[in-house]
Amino acid sequence: MYTEQVTWLPLIEEINTALDSYLQVKEAEHAQLYEAARYAVLGAGKKIRPLLCLAAAEMLGVPLDQALPPAVALEFVHCYSLIHDDLPAMDNDDYRRGRLTLHRAFPEGLAILTGDYLLTYAFQVIAEASNLDPRTKVRLVQLLAQSAGGEGMVGGQVRDIDVDGHPLVLQQLKEIHARKTGRLFKASILFAAVLKNVDSTVYAELEEIAELIGLAFQVADDILDVTKSEEKHGRSSDMSNQKKTYVTFFGVAGAQNEVHKLLKQIDLRLDALPYSAQLLKEIIHWVIARCF
Amino acid sequence: MYTEQVTWLPLIEEINTALDSYLQVKEAEHAQLYEAARYAVLGAGKKIRPLLCLAAAEMLGVPLDQALPPAVALEFVHCYSLIHDDLPAMDNDDYRRGRLTLHRAFPEGLAILTGDYLLTYAFQVIAEASNLDPRTKVRLVQLLAQSAGGEGMVGGQVRDIDVDGHPLVLQQLKEIHARKTGRLFKASILFAAVLKNVDSTVYAELEEIAELIGLAFQVADDILDVTKSEEKHGRSSDMSNQKKTYVTFFGVAGAQNEVHKLLKQIDLRLDALPYSAQLLKEIIHWVIARCF
Numbered sequence: 301m302y303t304e305q306v307t308w309l310p311l312i313e314e315i316n317t318a319l320d321s322y323l324q325v326k327e328a329e330h331a332q333l334y335e336a337a338r339y340a341v342l343g344a345g346k347k348i349r350p351l352l353c354l355a356a357a358e359m360l361g362v363p364l365d366q367a368l369p370p371a372v373a374l375e376f377v378h379c380y381s382l383i384h385d386d387l388p389a390m391d392n393d394d395y396r397r398g399r400l401t402l403h404r405a406f407p408e409g410l411a412i413l414t415g416d417y418l419l420t421y422a423f424q425v426i427a428e429a430s431n432l433d434p435r436t437k438v439r440l441v442q443l444l445a446q447s448a449g450g451e452g453m454v455g456g457q458v459r460d461i462d463v464d465g466h467p468l469v470l471q472q473l474k475e476i477h478a479r480k481t482g483r484l485f486k487a488s489i490l491f492a493a494v495l496k497n498v499d500s501t502v503y504a505e506l507e508e509i510a511e512l513i514g515l516a517f518q519v520a521d522d523i524l525d526v527t528k529s530e531e532k533h534g535r536s537s538d539m540s541n542q543k544k545t546y547v548t549f550f551g552v553a554g555a556q557n558e559v560h561k562l563l564k565q566i567d568l569r570l571d572a573l574p575y576s577a578q579l580l581k582e583i584i585h586w587v588i589a590r591c592f
Numbered sequence: 593m594y595t596e597q598v599t600w601l602p603l604i605e606e607i608n609t610a611l612d613s614y615l616q617v618k619e620a621e622h623a624q625l626y627e628a629a630r631y632a633v634l635g636a637g638k639k640i641r642p643l644l645c646l647a648a649a650e651m652l653g654v655p656l657d658q659a660l661p662p663a664v665a666l667e668f669v670h671c672y673s674l675i676h677d678d679l680p681a682m683d684n685d686d687y688r689r690g691r692l693t694l695h696r697a698f699p700e701g702l703a704i705l706t707g708d709y710l711l712t713y714a715f716q717v718i719a720e721a722s723n724l725d726p727r728t729k730v731r732l733v734q735l736l737a738q739s740a741g742g743e744g745m746v747g748g749q750v751r752d753i754d755v756d757g758h759p760l761v762l763q764q765l766k767e768i769h770a771r772k773t774g775r776l777f778k779a780s781i782l783f784a785a786v787l788k789n790v791d792s793t794v795y796a797e798l799e800e801i802a803e804l805i806g807l808a809f810q811v812a813d814d815i816l817d818v819t820k821s822e823e824k825h826g827r828s829s830d831m832s833n834q835k836k837t838y839v840t841f842f843g844v845a846g847a848q849n850e851v852h853k854l855l856k857q858i859d860l861r862l863d864a865l866p867y868s869a870q871l872l873k874e875i876i877h878w879v880i881a882r883c884f
Contacts, residue, residue, distance in 0.1 A: 326742065326743060327742075327743065327747065329747075329751060329767075330742075330747050330750040330751050330754065332750065332754070333742055333746070333747060333750045334742070337742075380708075384704055384705070384708060387701070387704065389695075389699070389700035389701040389703075389704060390701040390704065390705075403681075407681070407753075408681035409679070409681040409682040409753045410750065410753070411681075412676055412679065412681060412682065412704065413676070413682075413746050413749055413750055413753075415708075416672075416676060416707075416708075416711065416746050417741055417742045417746045417747075419708065419711055419712065420711065420737050420740050420741040420742075420746065421737065421741055421742065423715045423733055423736075423737045424733075424734060424737030424738060424741060426733075427730050427731075427733040427734035427737060428734055433726075434725075434726035434727040434729070434730045435726040437726070437730045437733075438719050438726045438729045438730060438733075439719075441715055441716075441718075441719040441729075441730075441733055442716060442719035442720055444715075445712050445713065445715045445716030445719060446716060448712050449709055449712040449713055449716060450618065450619075450622075450625055450626070450629075450709045450712075450713065451618060451619065454625070454705050454708050454709045454712065455619065455621075455622050455625060455709075457705055458622040458624065458625045458702065458705055459621055459622050461699075461701045461702070461705075462622065462624070475621075
């Protein structure tokens with residue numbers, strides 16, 4: 301169980317330790333698969349999704365050891381999506397998080413397979429978690445698949461590559477982001493709700509709050525993409541690809557204003573819950589703050 | 593429930609109907625995802641894995657409606673693996689089953705995403721099956737992930753692209769095939785064992801029989817690859833890629849002899865089970881027969 305002294309810094313260590321232990325090299329004959337997975341997962345990423353999951357679990361009183369495997373699964377799915385999105389046939393990015401993308405650091409075929417491996421492994425990690433009951437596991441698997449699949453993340457990415465270079469109205473941008481990044485964000489919070497087996501009213505409220513968090517993060521990320529140089533940020537800017545972002549619609553100041561409004565809404569609604577959301581709020585503000 | 597009149601021909605119709613109904617176009621905004629998935633799944637494929645699963649289920653007395661969703665999941669995973677294996681960064685095949693491969697018929701980025709979608713959807717189909725208890729679903733998810741993941745199919749594919757163009761001994765070829773195609777074959781039979789919740793002795797026996805079936809199919813497929821022309825067979829031959837196959841080790845006649853020996857073993861061991869394996873045996877022989 302989390303103690304009152306826990307802040308989010310030790311949580312990142314818990315996450316990194318768990319990710320590392322799940323990604324040990326299992327078979328020497330194809331060790332490069334595990335090496336590539338470790339390169340992709342254990343890098344400089346911020347581990348936002350597992351952090352949100354653990355913070356929401358802490359808020360609801362879910363033990364850390366129950367929340368960790370699902371949190372790991374979320375990060376695996378996120379990392380797989382980055383690997384595949386970066387491929388030459390999609391965004392064709394050479395750099396991510398200040399390092400070569402996986403298909404530049406390793407053979408492209410291996411990069412595709414590493415993404416496949418991480419996606420598959422995410423479901424295995426949930427199925428094999430030692431201290432969750434079968435009903436909870438099934439709900440997590442279902443939620444993860446819905447969030448990552450055709451009606452979620454993959455569907456968003458299909459729309460994203462489809463609209464590349466085409467004019468885009470704000471509503472379309474919002475819909476794409478709601479799927480491409482929003483659904484997995486939402487799942488990060490809702491995983492905790494499933495683990496706690498909260499009633500449908502609390503679930504629905506957490507779902508809406510999670511949507512706001514996802515949106516705030518996406519707008520903040522679009523700001524970061526513009527205000528930080530490619531060198532510092534360490535990946536090719538969506539701007540250089542002529543992608544429409546929240547900044548192209550609102551400008552930097554307008555987008556920042558939008559994020560502030562969203563943060564206020566999120567704080568108010570978290571405070572209205574019958575739980576202490578201090579840790580979750582801290583993490584949300586920390587994640588967003590780096591964009592200003 | 594299956595009736596005694598059922599042979600395997602109506603089962604193929606059941607499978608095709610189920611696959612079709614799972615792959616309805618869900619959202620007009622990214623309809624091309626579902627169109628690509630339908631192209632990849634509903635083509636000329638033989639649906640061997642779902643057929644084996646249903647035949648094994650029939651043998652064990654598992655109702656058809658319980659076995660169909662897991663059988664569909666197996667086919668989705670198989671099709672995803674073909675889509676990704678055919679990509680330029682892997683086998684770079686232009687044709688499969690007499691038609692253009694998915695990345696030749698659709699944009700390559702969409703093909704990658706379609707594979708991701710089918711893999712994710714497979715787990716969702718199991719999680720959402722209406723008439724299976726949670727414990728069974730978790731065991732199916734775990735078995736599918738183990739069979740398809742780093743220690744299974746993906747691991748086999750990593751070894752396969754790693755050894756391309758390198759000398760290969762028979763033992764290595766066997767190990768690669770045992771993972772690349774064998775594990776999902778094994779899962780097809782073992783899915784039925786999980787659905788029936790058979791005891792560990794029967795499970796272990798079915799596991800060994802399933803390994804023999806997978807091996808027989810792989811050797812038969814290698815024969816087919818050589819004896820049928822590329823035009824008739826409808827995909828680039830592994831021979832032309834200088835891949836080592838069972839035929840390069842045994843010759844066509846030697847490989848055919850190997851298949852016959854395996855079929856005899858399989859029949860004997862199926863006959864020794866306390867079930868009627870007539871349908872399963874018919875299907876195995878039908879699948880293999882097309883290679884001669």
